[in-house]
Amino acid sequence: MANTMTNAPGEAAGTEAKARKNIVARMFPWLVLLMLAALVVAPIFSLVAGSFSLSRLPNEFALDNLGFDNFYAVWIEQRIDRVIWNTTIYVIGATVFGVTTAGVLAWLVERSDMPGKTWIYAGVPLGIAVPGILHAIAWVLLLSPRSGFVNRAWMDVTGSNAPLFDIYTMGGLIFAEGLRLVPVAFLMLVPLMRSMDPAMEEAAAASGASPSRVVRRITLALLMPGVLAISIFQAITAMENFEVPGVLGMPVNLHVFSTRVYNLIDNIGSIPAFGQANAAAIFYLVIALIISFFYLRLVRSSERYSTITGKGFTPRKVPLGRWRKPALALALLFLFMTIVLPFLVLLYVSLLNYLRPPSLEAFKSFTLQNYENVFAQPRVARTLFNTIYVTLLTATTVTVVSFLISYIIVRTRFAGRYVLDMLSFLPHAIPGIVLGLALFWLFMQIDEWTGLRTFGSIYALVLGFTILFLSYAVRAMSVAMIQVHPDLEDAAKLSGAAPWRIALRVFGPLLMPTLVGIWIYVAMLSVRFISLPLILSQGGNNEVLGVMIWSLWDNGNISSVGAIGIMLMSFMFALALGLRAFGFGSQRGSAL
Amino acid sequence: MIRIEDLHVRFDSDKGTVHAVKGVNLDVAAGEFYTLLGPSGCGKTTTLRCLAGLERPTGGRITSGNTVVHDSDRGVSVPTYKRDIGMVFQSYAIWPHLTVFENVAFPLREVRPKIAEEEISNRVSKALELVQLGGYESRPAPFLSGGQQQRLALARAIVREASVVLFDEPLSNLDAKLRAETRLELRNLVKRLGMTALYVTHDQTEALTMADRVAIMREGQIVQEASPTEIYNRPNSRFVASFIGQCNFADGKVRDKMNGSGVGQLETEWGALQFSGDSDADVGTSVIAAVRPENVRLVATGADGTAEGEVVETVFLGECIECRVRVGDADLVARVHPRDAVDVGQRTGVEIRPEDVALLSS
CATH class of the missing domain: 3.40.50.300 (P-loop containing nucleotide triphosphate hydrolases)
Structure with a gap:
């Protein structure tokens, strides 16, 4: 009795500390939820508010100057219906072309006896490393109607007046963007094909179905829900893309949503119409949200069809017979067109003193002058520094934040985890240009109220990128975490490890490939993404490489574009090889 | 077919x-x-x-x-x-x-x-x-x-x-x-x-x-x-014997070839054993004697010609009890009806019918 009396005060202090710890632990998920909600909702709110603003400039926003005029103007005067139509054709065309190409490549690599498969398997995802803007510029240099190298050669050889193919058309847009979709679609399709129980097909063969009937009635039918989900995912990507339509469509007034929104605030010879841009962006956002909603529903319902049994399969390889070599040639042609060709074209122009078609004299005149010029400019050094700074900061922030969010979603019974899940997916539906515009409004307002200089700062870019790339990272992270069986943690718990020790010694090492993979992938995205920084860049303070390439291209400084592009691509290839080294490709594929 | x-x-x-x-x-x-x-x-x-x-x-x-x-x-x-x-x-x-x-x-x-x-x-x-x-x-x-x-x-x-x-x-x-x-x-x-x-x-x-x-x-x-x-x-x-069912194995030598009544004699780790069947092993050949646990009967000690051993372990399996008996230098597992329960440490006689002994080449 005496003993318990003397111990009482100490115990009370202990429970008090414990209670305080409990409150922190319980508050933490709410804090994360709140932070995420602020990140997602605040920009959208300012976007919506701005769309009703009739003031000329965002910082003149006033509650007594609101109305629906912007929506009217966008619909009637700007003919947004035409943009919707263009966007539809462009998105469907690019998606069908891209996913079909990826499907053929994935099938050849996974299910056929094509020679050299490992090289194709390693090569296709490398396409991620070619930034969209450089990809589009390379195709312009090859296929622009008058001066494109290929068209020029065609006209010289045949004496024809008409170009072989004009890249500044809807067809060109679909072609260039379709090729860009292939690497990620390929990474998503490969695990889909790999996870299919080959016994499904064998059972059909044993039931008397001929090989072609097996493909039609079983293989395709089983893959269909997954392929549909991947197609919608790719359609969202195509719709969000700004770089390719920006380079190929905008110069000839062939507008899709992303370029139209940008065009409304940045058009030489006309006053920026910020309110109208917001109104157009809202149409854009609503369509993107609707498609994303269908995507989510499809993914949920297609889980019913899941044929994954967790077994290691060694599916039979379909013998191609005499088609083996043509198949390999086709795959190599793809690699050449998406990776080698853009690099060679840019390398070529970067070594010329003025732009001219390839010839022996042109090769003789090669010079490193452009590289020297580029490095002589202080602007380049500053831009390079900005790019690296933004990339490192974004990749680290996204990795840490997505880890926290995924942990709460996957491993806790936090009441708001479904909301958290939804909120973290939402940014995926926000096109980069729209988020750029939304943040532009938000930062203008913040600066107006507080007198800070958030707009035009480098952190504005980091924040924007973080919101944009969070959904990729959270999905990849969640999938990886689900694969770590809870028993592994429970075993550590029973061995007496404290929660942070479990995170450090069990969870961390098991997830390390994913963490590194996400870090590198986000780094690559931040380097190649242009739409958002294009709107948020203000002078040299936060100019990044992508924006500089864009403005150099706009000014017709092709040699510098070539020189900087080659440096950028080399850097991206290094990152891509790092990504491969961690075997992240297939994991992420299944995550998206 | x-x-x-x-x-x-x-x-x-x-x-x-x-x-x-x-x-x-x-x-x-x-x-x-x-x-x-x-x-x-x-x-x-x-x-x-x-x-x-x-x-x-x-x-x-x-x-x-x-x-x-x-x-x-x-x-x-x-x-x-x-x-x-x-x-x-x-x-x-x-x-x-x-x-x-x-x-x-x-x-x-x-x-x-x-x-x-x-x-x-x-x-x-x-x-x-x-x-x-x-x-x-x-x-x-x-x-x-x-x-x-x-x-x-x-x-x-x-x-x-x-x-x-x-x-x-x-x-x-x-x-x-x-x-x-x-x-x-x-x-x-x-x-x-x-x-x-x-x-x-x-x-x-x-x-x-x-x-x-x-x-x-x-x-x-x-x-x-x-x-x-x-x-x-x-x-x-x-x-085959151990893949299908449980089996006791003992190294042994043929002492007597099968006689007229079809019974031969073995010298094994468990002691002397009789066998029958279609084996034509010669005297002195090394063989492995295989006996299924359910064919081992535990009997009272002292009967003529039966081996004797000590029960070292019993495992209750519901429909039967498995008894591990040390006979000579080797162990022998017998499966007995729960009614015929024996205690650990008890001495017991072990009886195996000649037709239940299979000879395997060693």
Whole structure:
């Protein structure tokens, strides 16, 4: 009795500390939820508010100057219906072309006896490393109607007046963007094909179905829900893309949503119409949200069809017979067109003193002058520094934040985890240009109220990128975490490890490939993404490489574009090889 | 009905070439239920898949019915879909995008010339009735329980009324109780339909209870082929004896050849032992004596000619008690009825009938 009396005060202090710890632990998920909600909702709110603003400039926003005029103007005067139509054709065309190409490549690599498969398997995802803007510029240099190298050669050889193919058309847009979709679609399709129980097909063969009937009635039918989900995912990507339509469509007034929104605030010879841009962006956002909603529903319902049994399969390889070599040639042609060709074209122009078609004299005149010029400019050094700074900061922030969010979603019974899940997916539906515009409004307002200089700062870019790339990272992270069986943690718990020790010694090492993979992938995205920084860049303070390439291209400084592009691509290839080294490709594929 | 001659299969794996099947020969009569039994990796599934045409043999000849479906020497290889077979897969391979009805109707729809829709419907219903899945026709296949999926796979395999039906460990994904029920049902169904069955399993109970004939495989070869009773009572090697059921082994020497009454004498680690049967081992040959635990009887000590030992361990198994008895230098496990319980430390006599001793070459 005496003993318990003397111990009482100490115990009370202990429970008090414990209670305080409990409150922190319980508050933490709410804090994360709140932070995420602020990140997602605040920009959208300012976007919506701005769309009703009739003031000329965002910082003149006033509650007594609101109305629906912007929506009217966008619909009637700007003919947004035409943009919707263009966007539809462009998105469907690019998606069908891209996913079909990826499907053929994935099938050849996974299910056929094509020679050299490992090289194709390693090569296709490398396409991620070619930034969209450089990809589009390379195709312009090859296929622009008058001066494109290929068209020029065609006209010289045949004496024809008409170009072989004009890249500044809807067809060109679909072609260039379709090729860009292939690497990620390929990474998503490969695990889909790999996870299919080959016994499904064998059972059909044993039931008397001929090989072609097996493909039609079983293989395709089983893959269909997954392929549909991947197609919608790719359609969202195509719709969000700004770089390719920006380079190929905008110069000839062939507008899709992303370029139209940008065009409304940045058009030489006309006053920026910020309110109208917001109104157009809202149409854009609503369509993107609707498609994303269908995507989510499809993914949920297609889980019913899941044929994954967790077994290691060694599916039979379909013998191609005499088609083996043509198949390999086709795959190599793809690699050449998406990776080698853009690099060679840019390398070529970067070594010329003025732009001219390839010839022996042109090769003789090669010079490193452009590289020297580029490095002589202080602007380049500053831009390079900005790019690296933004990339490192974004990749680290996204990795840490997505880890926290995924942990709460996957491993806790936090009441708001479904909301958290939804909120973290939402940014995926926000096109980069729209988020750029939304943040532009938000930062203008913040600066107006507080007198800070958030707009035009480098952190504005980091924040924007973080919101944009969070959904990729959270999905990849969640999938990886689900694969770590809870028993592994429970075993550590029973061995007496404290929660942070479990995170450090069990969870961390098991997830390390994913963490590194996400870090590198986000780094690559931040380097190649242009739409958002294009709107948020203000002078040299936060100019990044992508924006500089864009403005150099706009000014017709092709040699510098070539020189900087080659440096950028080399850097991206290094990152891509790092990504491969961690075997992240297939994991992420299944995550998206 | 099924004849496999000198079948060889080699795989190219990351670790070099694997010789999975090394010269398998077997002959299954029409209507026979034939089982390939062996540990995992022994080549039994590969052999079955060769018969189905899902795996390409490196050498040998396979005949099914009157057709040569594979002959490596003559370069003959009939593709799977042209072979007259039905097959039940270990993972069932139920197509998730089709209903129960359409899963079963699939093989019928592939028949050329086409079968009338009405007949398809009749035959599917009949097959589903046979496996007791009548009334589930319109259900999406993934919404069936494990046992139902298993029966659906069976219905699909028999609906075409192929002459040969192949089973690749079809019961291994069921729980123990369901497995026991399904074993007999499955055998009866196959027998009733008069089909020839080739059944692959690693479960000895399945092999013993279902098969007309069992072939034990090890490392790509058949080591013994006989009826279940024969395999159990007269295993020809230590591997077979220990793979099927439990067995006591003791090293020994033949002391007396079999005499006129068919009984010989052994000197073993357990002491003197009598044996009978068709062994023609000479005096002085080293042999292994194999005795099943249920054939060891514990008797009162002091009887004439019986070995004696001390009970060192007893394990209660419900329907019986396993007693480990130290006899001489070696242990002997006896399985006794719980009524005849003995205590640890007790001395006991051990009686083994001559016909229950199997001699294996050492």
